[in-house]
Amino acid sequence: MLTFGEMLKQASHGTVTQAYSGPIALRDKLAHVPHRKLNAEVLFVSVEQATAEILPLIQARIQDLSNTSD
Helix, strand or coil: CHHHHHHHHHHCCCCCCHHHHHHHHHHHHHHHCCHHHCCHHHHHHHHHHHHHHHHHHHHHHHHHHHHHCC
16 A cells, blocks of 8 residues: 555646545555554555555556557
């Protein structure tokens, strides 16, 4: 999730969309908060949400980019 959030942060170029705000905030917590203070349930829900809601958006964007380069 740290890497995933960092990729989203870089891809958003400073304009964080609502869809990406949760994973980017989680990335910030993973990077800056001691791990013993993180809630495992929050991490689990965040990963589930990223898989269900955000990953399809990323896959669609990759597909769009692939189609425009043809």
